[in-house]
Amino acid sequence: MNRKSYDEMTKKELLDVAKRRGIKGRNKMNKIALIKAIKLKDKPMQKITKSEEKIKKRKLDVDYEVNHLELLPKEPGNVYVHWEIADKEKKTDIFLRLINKGKMVLEIPVASDKGKGYLRVEEGKPLIASIGFKKRKRFVSIVSSEEILVPHSKPSAKKTIEWIYVNPDTGKIVKKQRKVHDKKALKKKK
């Protein structure tokens, strides 16, 4: 937010600032004395400004120089992947694989140092991403992601019904084949 410099302020404004800074005897001061007193009080503020500038001037880290690969869910059928390969001996032919329960569902060549992108995938499936190279036609993984579940957009086809009773006081759980609503009824059943 832009602020007026003290020299641009009216005496009234300066008095207001001085009041907030807790400057005593301000009502007897002229403009120059007020500015001087405020600036003196501002010294710690300058330290703050310096610290703020230090963080604001810092550039975002471009490379973290650690192998990483993250797969994130965006929406049904859409995931996002970002990676960085920091290994010294960089391989040239690098592939990204998506794996569903041990089965490869996608393989694409990717940049060997870093990258990001959105991928179309089947919805409702658990997926792991892996980046690696090929040695004697076998895939050697350099880095793998955590497993995610791709969101789905339809109700479940599974319609089996199982009930559980959770004791509201103790939190104890009892699985039931049939629905029993309250404690009394549960006791009766027993």
Next chain:
Amino acid sequence: MKNKQGYLTIVLHSHLPFIKHPEHEFFLEENWFFEAITEAYLPLYISFERLRREGVKFQLTMSITPPLISMLTDSLLMERYQRYLDSRLSFLRDEIYENKGNEKEKKILQFYLNRFEELNYFFDIKLNRNILSGFKKLQEQEFLEIITCTATHAILPLELNERIREVQVEVGIDAYKRVFGRAPKGIWLGECAYTNGVEKILANNGIKFTFLDTHGVLYAKPRPLYGVHAPIYSEEGVAFFGRDPEASKQVWSAEEGYPGNFNYREFYKDIGYEIPIEKVNKYLHPGGFRFDSGIKMHKITGNVPLNKKELYDREKAIETAGTNADNFIFNMEKEAEHLLDIMDRKPIIVTPFDTELFGHWWFEGPDFIESLLRKIDKYSDKIETITPPNYLKKYPTNQLSLPAPSTWGDGGYFGVWFNEKNDWVYPHLYMMGKRMIELAEKITTPDNTIERALTQMGRELLLAESSDWTFLITTGTASNYSIDRVKFHINAFNELYEEVKRNMIDKNLLEFLEERDSIFPFLDYRAFRRKS
């Protein structure tokens, strides 16, 4: 007791990002918080108090997020809020003294003066500048069930580091306990964001229930027999309540819904943009910066330009809020009746809202809520309000089903917080999580300065994870501020990380960060260690 046909669970989700700028005497974005207190939190509290004194029985669920808890207990921000109230009070007193304008305008100014005096009385005298103490008392008297939230309103499915996910929940619970004196029974997942695995973290931390958007429950596996009109349980016994799509619509939509009624106050016409600049200087901002003062003299009127808006009529607006409440109750009763026909138990209708809708965006929202709660208790023989724990006492047996990944955002998934405009944030968050855990586990006996730096890294990480920044970048409102904020937290974190590793801490910087990003004063960096 009358035999009601269904239950209504109103959930007010209260959240604002942590915004505090001690380095500036006046900071525009801090006003979001002051406006929310003035227009939503305090008016709602006053309404609840009035209902309690009248002997009205009501049950309402309210989440108060940890950033909001931190801000409401911050002495600098509370002092600045007092200044905010004082400046409006002096403006109104001076305007009324000057006796300008016609009778109608004078009446509106008098309404605002009374209102600000009442707010000031509750804030400064009755609650002794501790607004949370008021809500806490209402919880102890069993009118409210207050729940917590992920520590900084983070979207857990977008945080794949299991430990950081856990910390978001643990710190959220810790912040709650320190203010409300007991553990929370429920949690609001930031943006209602769920994916498989979250239920285990909630169960491990003693959380009994949470809320999801409609499809989070409807697409659960196996398919829930009662849809969203009864909760489902995970294997661990955590209850998931789904949002009723019909009930919220009437309230949410600004055009077709209640808030768009022509009698209601016009949001976009504020005297802050209209009074002479000398008055802006005197009362609103010493630098002559124009922004919303919270004093708005006009009603929506119709589809007319701002200069054609007619003056606000408070009585008429209150009357309209009552009529809207009648209509809402009528619809809820109809729905409950219909559902009871097809269900073998009483349905629960869950309607979650952002608290700030009531009062800030929809000025008469708190009056609507007050009228609604009063009328349900006094006149409805078909529905009653209930909180999730009380519902679960009545119905402790529910279907076992695993919710579906979802959020309550536009589109229902993660696209709002995650698209080409803001996806650059996530690689940083990912690395920050790794770095935080690395140092938390490696450094066992730090000296005091290093310990403070490590703990501050934890705060910067959590603040960077607020869903607010990526949300605001997507919507384009306050987008520059949000980009600056998220970059600031990433840079502050990485700067401290390097300083800790070199064992050379810039103490001025550390002090500044502790003062500014002072969320969770109780935080300990050891909280980030993985549990073995």
